[in-house]
Amino acid sequence: MGYLKEPKSSKFDRDPALASPLAAAISVQDRETLAMVASALKDRRMRLAFxxxxxxxxxxxxxxxxGFIRLLNLRDQVIPARDFMAAVEQQQLGREIDCAALQLGLMAMQRNPQIRVSVNMSARSVGYRPWVEILRRALQDAPRLGANLILEINEASALQVPDVLKPFMADMREHGIVFALDDFGSGMTxxxxxxxxxxxIAKIDGSLVKNVDRLPEGQAVCRAAIALAEELGMYVVAEAVETEGEATWLREAGVGCLQGYLFGPPTVTPDFRAFRHGRPALKGQELA
Structure with a gap:
C-alpha cells in the first residue's frame, strides 16, 4: 500500500505569526480585551454580582x-468573563482581578454583616502580597468577617500550588474562614x-449537573463525585442547576445546597434581606 506524500511547507506554515490570519485576528482581539480589562481595573469600573x-x-x-466579578467597558457594558479569564489566570492581571473581587465582597459583608459570601480566587493569589494584605487588613479591622467568608478555589488551581496553599488555609481557618473547592469533578483529581x-465544601461542576435527571450515564458520574466529596469530608453543593428535574434528582442524591438560575441569577442588586442566617451542615454540625 502506498503512502500519501506530505504537502510541502510554505512560509505560512513555518512562521507562526503568518500561519493563520484567523489566529492573528483572534490574538489582536485578545489583546484588545485584556486592555479593556486592565482599564476597567485601573478606573474601578467593576461590580460584584451575587x-x-x-x-x-x-x-x-x-x-x-x-460573588462574581463584573468588569465594565467604557460604555458600562459587562466584559464577558469567558473572554478573558483563561488568558489572565497565569498573569498578574488575574491576581488584580482577585483583589478586586475580594475587596468588593468584603465591602458588601461590612455593609451587611448578616450575610455569608463566597468569593472566587486563584490559589496563586496566596503568594500575591496585595491580595493577602486586603484580606488580613479586613480581618484585623472586623474580626467577625472571617466567620461569614468562604473562599472558592477551583480544582485545577488548588492542585498547582498545594505546598503554599495548605499553610495559608490552616492560618485562615483560625479566623473562621471556610474553603470551597470549585468545579469539583471536572478534571484530574x-x-x-x-x-x-x-x-x-465541594461544588459539583455544572457539566455533571446538566440534564442529570435524564441521563443515566451522567447520573453514575455525578453520584461518584458526590460520594467522593462526602468520603473526603466535604459538604456538597451543586452548581448550574436550571430545572426542577435536576434539583429533585440532586436533592435525592444527597446534595446539601443548590445554586443556579432556577433559584436566581447573579445580580448586582441582590436582596440581602432574604438571607435567613442559613448555615450548611457538615457531618451533622454547622460550618463555623
Missing part, C-alpha cells in the same frame, strides 16, 4: 451568596492532595 446558594431541602433558605488540603 447569586444565592440555597438549601436543597428548603430552597427558601439561603446558605450563602456567591489528586485524592491525596485534596485530603491533605481538607476543603470544607
Amino acid at each position: 447569586q444565592p446558594v440555597v438549601y436543597a431541602g428548603d430552597p427558601g433558605i439561603i446558605g450563602f451568596f456567591e 489528586s485524592l491525596r492532595l485534596l485530603r491533605d488540603l481538607g476543603f470544607e
Whole structure:
C-alpha cells in the first residue's frame, strides 16, 4: 500500500505569526480585551454580582451568596468573563482581578454583616502580597468577617500550588474562614492532595449537573463525585442547576445546597434581606 506524500511547507506554515490570519485576528482581539480589562481595573469600573446558594431541602433558605466579578467597558457594558479569564489566570492581571473581587465582597459583608459570601480566587493569589494584605487588613479591622467568608478555589488551581496553599488555609481557618473547592469533578483529581488540603465544601461542576435527571450515564458520574466529596469530608453543593428535574434528582442524591438560575441569577442588586442566617451542615454540625 502506498503512502500519501506530505504537502510541502510554505512560509505560512513555518512562521507562526503568518500561519493563520484567523489566529492573528483572534490574538489582536485578545489583546484588545485584556486592555479593556486592565482599564476597567485601573478606573474601578467593576461590580460584584451575587447569586444565592440555597438549601436543597428548603430552597427558601439561603446558605450563602456567591460573588462574581463584573468588569465594565467604557460604555458600562459587562466584559464577558469567558473572554478573558483563561488568558489572565497565569498573569498578574488575574491576581488584580482577585483583589478586586475580594475587596468588593468584603465591602458588601461590612455593609451587611448578616450575610455569608463566597468569593472566587486563584490559589496563586496566596503568594500575591496585595491580595493577602486586603484580606488580613479586613480581618484585623472586623474580626467577625472571617466567620461569614468562604473562599472558592477551583480544582485545577488548588492542585498547582498545594505546598503554599495548605499553610495559608490552616492560618485562615483560625479566623473562621471556610474553603470551597470549585468545579469539583471536572478534571484530574489528586485524592491525596485534596485530603491533605481538607476543603470544607465541594461544588459539583455544572457539566455533571446538566440534564442529570435524564441521563443515566451522567447520573453514575455525578453520584461518584458526590460520594467522593462526602468520603473526603466535604459538604456538597451543586452548581448550574436550571430545572426542577435536576434539583429533585440532586436533592435525592444527597446534595446539601443548590445554586443556579432556577433559584436566581447573579445580580448586582441582590436582596440581602432574604438571607435567613442559613448555615450548611457538615457531618451533622454547622460550618463555623
